[in-house]
């Protein structure tokens with residue numbers, strides 16, 4: 118029994134002893150020690166990112182990839198796993214522009230901030246952050262490479278908390294609207310509300326300047342003011358008033374400009390601007406309208422063109438005055454100045470410059486040619502003036518344009534291409550209340566197509582062409598005098614011949630006689646009186662006499678044509694009654710001269726010659742009758758020749774008579790061609806540019822007319838020649854009686870033609 122208990126106790130002891138003897142990491146199980154799995158027993162024994170490995174009686178931890186520990190095998194008490202920063206360690210490199218980003222346990226190659234990529238190997242591109250509204254209200258977003266910027270809109274300022282807040286401009290700058298306006302702050306901006314009588318022309322942020330609409334007042338209208346101009350003025354007035362009082366609706370600057378252009382166009386094309394007063398008013402209205410319209414135009418440069426006007430306006434706005442040059446162009450002129458000149462002394466916040474050209478301001482050329490009396494010597498030299506450019510008006514916002522600090526430049530295109538020469542001089546002029554004046558305007562340069570002017574004030578300008586009379590050259594004067602003297606001698610011989618040569622007496626010879634007398638007196642008056650311009654009355658009389666006798670010569674030529682016709686057609690009574698002949702030959706010219714003298718006495722005598730004036734086309738009182746006679750005579754001659762031809766082919770023509778008439782006709786036609794042609798040709802000289810050759814030709818033909826008549830009617834006419842022989846031989850026989858035999862021989866010779874029928878010996882040309 119005792120043993121039994123002992124054994125039991127021993128067993129218990131052994132059992133208990135056994136369980137207490139398993140080492141660390143072991144546990145007793147069924148009285149033996151077995152390993153404990155720490156990894157299972159305590160899953161967190163290694164911490165994060167580590168693998169747990171059980172070993173008999175112990176365990177160890179190793180880190181996951183991307184982590185590391187010291188030492189590599191560790192237990193809970195000896196270490197832990199830490200992330201490896203691959204980007205720092207440099208175990209991996211990211212390609213090109215990619216950026217390395219460490220992650221827990223790994224890393225990532227990605228585009229830098231602000232960039233994005235669709236494929237990693239395709240490189241990075243900037244992200245436009247502004248596409249999504251990142252900046253908030255009242256600010257503008259600017260994308261930058263890899264980022265963006267926010268700036269506050271104008272009129273806003275940035276607060277510390279990077280939001281934009283409105284600036285109160287009125288408080289910040291008390292003078293911002295000047296003294297003539299009430300400043301009103303608005304979100305992001307401000308308005309200057311002008312006091313009554315002041316205006317900033319709709320430029321809300323500009324200072325207000327004093328404004329008067331008196332320049333458009335209706336009292337300026339006078340009776341002669343064209344309706345269109347009145348309407349335009351009324352429109353501008355109401356527009357001006359509504360600007361001044363800042364109430365009422367008004368037209369925009371563009372609409373007003375259009376109105377001004379169309380009204381001007383109407384006035385110009387209808388030729389309503391006929392006198393100096395109307396022109397003054399017109400140019401005034403245009404200039405003032407530009408002052409009103411310019412500041413209201415929205416665009417920096419506005420052009421407007423109608424048929425007769427061309428306007429260009431440049432406007433600048435801003436807090437600081439502009440600088441540099443401004444150049445405006447129209448179809449026919451260029452206007453160049455500096456913005457400083459345009460601004461002048463005070464700058465309200467806007468400036469403008471305008472150039473208007475008038476294409477057709479020639480409704481009254483005389484008016485435009487009027488030159489103010491600045492050059493009295495011109496009158497004596499009988500200089501004539503002509504505009505050779507369009508008229509332009511130049512306006513700038515600077516109101517002090519009477520004396521500019523720096524001259525402006527205007528370049529005009531000539532209407533007529535003509536270079537300066539001895540007879541032509543260009544000058545720059547402006548319209549000075551009724552006449553053109555050159556004061557304060559200098560010509561900078563000039564070539565055949567352009568003239569540049571430099572002017573120290575602004576107004577309406579043009580280029581005036583002074584035409585100096587070309588002095589007749591000495592050769593021409595000499596030739597004229599010699600030719601006329603020769604003509605006078607010849608005509609005198611003709612007159613004697615026609616008067617006293619008995620063998621040729623008849624109607625035709627009477628006509629020739631009076632033709633010669635007319636031409637003789639005309640040439641004589643011409644030779645003595647054409648240059649007597651110093652005495653106006655004498656000069657007028659000379660011109661009148663020349664008018665009368667030259668016309669008379671033409672009338673006698675017409676009579677000759679008629680007489681020839683009668684000789685062909687009528688068999689008997691071929692003589693014209695002398696009374697009728699005188700009526701036509703002297704009466705008609707007399708009537709013409711009387712009518713001309715009564716209707717325009719000043720037309721007789723010009724400053725250069727004692728001849729008909731070109732004013733009011735007075736010269737046509739000579740040229741028109743001449744042309745009519747030329748046409749009539751051509752007609753008469755044509756019929757005569759036709760009838761003559763008819764007669765020649767008739768059954769039994771009176772051949773000798775017809776041959777005579779044929780001879781007369783040929784002579785008459787030749788004479789008519791030379792006399793008539795000279796003057797018809799000469800009439801072109803009054804208008805066209807006279808070439809030297811044409812002038813000489815006219816002078817020679819004109820002064821040799823007498824010689825030609827003498828040759829044709831005397832020297833080439835057999836009866837006349839015979840009479841001359843007779844006369845000469847008589848003189849000879851008187852002087853040289855010794856040679857009586859020769860004389861009788863001679864006289865018997867010359868006797869023959871006297872017996873012959875006078876009409877058979879006509880010359881054959």
Ligand SMILES: *[C@@H]1O[C@H](CO)[C@@H](O)[C@H](O)[C@H]1NC(C)=O
Nearest residue numbers: 145146147148149150151152
């Ligand atoms: C320990 O004993 C239990 C019952 O007591 C048994 O089921 C188990 O198999 C034994 N273990 C070993 C290793 O012998």
Ligand SMILES: *[C@@H]1O[C@H](CO)[C@@H](O)[C@H](O)[C@H]1NC(C)=O
Nearest residue numbers: 170172177179188189190191
């Ligand atoms: C960590 O322990 C294991 C198992 O005992 C062994 O195989 C391994 O070499 C050890 N590692 C280090 C770095 O000692």
Ligand SMILES: *[C@@H]1O[C@H](CO)[C@@H](O)[C@H](O)[C@H]1NC(C)=O
Nearest residue numbers: 218220223224225226227237
């Ligand atoms: C890098 O990280 C981004 C997001 O963080 C992920 O979309 C991309 O797949 C990662 N790239 C790599 C190579 O791990």
Ligand SMILES: *[C@@H]1O[C@H](CO)[C@@H](O)[C@H](O)[C@H]1NC(C)=O
Nearest residue numbers: 275276277278279280281282
């Ligand atoms: C930023 O500051 C202004 C003034 O200090 C304040 O009125 C506004 O509410 C602030 N905005 C924000 C988003 O905090």
Ligand SMILES: *[C@@H]1O[C@H](CO)[C@@H](O)[C@H](O)[C@H]1NC(C)=O
Nearest residue numbers: 307308309310319320321322
């Ligand atoms: C100027 O102010 C008036 C009224 O304050 C407004 O109607 C007009 O549009 C403003 N003009 C401009 C150009 O801002």
Ligand SMILES: *[C@@H]1O[C@H](CO)[C@@H](O)[C@H](O)[C@H]1NC(C)=O
Nearest residue numbers: 313358359362363364365366
């Ligand atoms: C504009 O205001 C003035 C004075 O305030 C007033 O006399 C005039 O009738 C007003 N005009 C219009 C068109 O309202």
Ligand SMILES: *[C@@H]1O[C@H](CO)[C@@H](O)[C@H](O)[C@H]1NC(C)=O
Nearest residue numbers: 385386388477478479480481
């Ligand atoms: C003005 O002159 C031009 C050319 O000189 C001419 O074509 C035009 O018809 C003239 N206009 C008037 C109204 O006389």
Ligand SMILES: *[C@@H]1O[C@H](CO)[C@@H](O)[C@H](O)[C@H]1NC(C)=O
Nearest residue numbers: 528534563564565566567568
């Ligand atoms: C005249 O001068 C202008 C400007 O210099 C030039 O354009 C033009 O060709 C010149 N004309 C002639 C004929 O030389």
